[in-house]
Amino acid sequence: MEPDPSQPQDQPRPQPQSQPEPPSVGLGTGAVARRLGVSPTTLRSWERRYAIGPDRREAGRHRLWSPADIARLELMCRLTAQGAPPAEAARVARGAPTDGPAAPAAPTPGGPRELRLGDVRPECRGLARAAVRLDAPAVEDLLASVLADLGPVTAWEEVIAPTLHAVGRKWASAGERYVEVEHMLSWYVSAALHRIRPASQPLPAPPVLLACTPGELHSLPMEALAAALGERALPVRMFGAALPADALCEAVRRTGPRAVVLWAQSRTTADAALARAVAGIEWGPRGARGHSALLLAGPGWGAGAAAPPARAERLFGLRSGLAVIESVVAPRAQGTAAGRAAPASCGS
Structure with missing residues (x-):
């Protein structure tokens, strides 16, 4: 039977529209690098060589590192600072749980060689960690960043000088075994200051x-x-x-x-x-x-x-x-x- 055009017809029910996925919560590579005291180049190298990159990738977007990703990177930093080869540190970090408390065997990054800084800015801790690891690219990047963001006076008083003093105290207690950190940090601080144009x-x-x-x-x-x-x-x-x-x-x-x-x-x-x-x-x-x-x-x-x-x-x-x-x-x-x-x- 043909439908009567004078009678209302059943309208198709609207289909629920799919909701767009919420944006990923995470940090960019540069922000993670500053937080950990490594260079972005180091993070990309670790991802390429040791498969310790972010879990999720989205087409057309920059890498976003989740809290779990960052926890793995922090563990890798701690292990390498304690002398573990990067490949072994990455293997342990990939297999470590990221939703529980930190492993007791991996304390503050730097291990027995960590610098005692007290209550300082996060940038100061990042610079100290990079110096302890002798991560020259990270030291250079961090110095350029804090000098540009804070200016030479605040950067010197709140980031650079506290780190230099901590290195000096560590050198005094550890002897010649630690002088390489002081020399490298001093050289890059000098180079960064010389790049400031009057x-x-x-x-x-x-x-x-x-x-x-x-x-x-x-x-x-x-x-x-x-x-x-x-x-x-x-x-x-x-x-x-x-x-x-x-x-x-x-x-x-x-x-x-x-x-x-x-x-x-x-x-x-x-x-x-x-x-x-x-x-x-x-x-x-x-x-x-x-x-x-x-x-x-x-x-x-x-x-x-x-x-x-x-x-x-x-x-x-x-x-x-x-x-x-x-x-x-x-x-x-x-x-x-x-x-x-x-x-x-x-x-x-």
């Missing part, structure tokens, strides 16, 4: 002269200061480690700096006689002679050191030291500069 138009002011005392080889704090001054458009002349006394005095006469910052890491290199000589140098044409402000930086000038000149001023910490230098070199710019801060524990 402001394109420095202030029209006499420069700040930065130098270490003769015999002083620890120049990293001065390199951080040079990077921070350059970023703030303050003109700098950096002379680095172990500048001979005669060369320092000649440089002061030739450049006529507004300030001279003299670094000494220890009392054995804190040369009070040299400080007095620098403080007494006059420069400029006759009738318009000038003096440089002498700023003493570093723990070597502390208690027990020979008395420096009365005109010298101590610097304590990178941030507060910058405020002092700015007040000397560019006093009119203090409206845009940070005021004097409390001495920082990990600066100059």
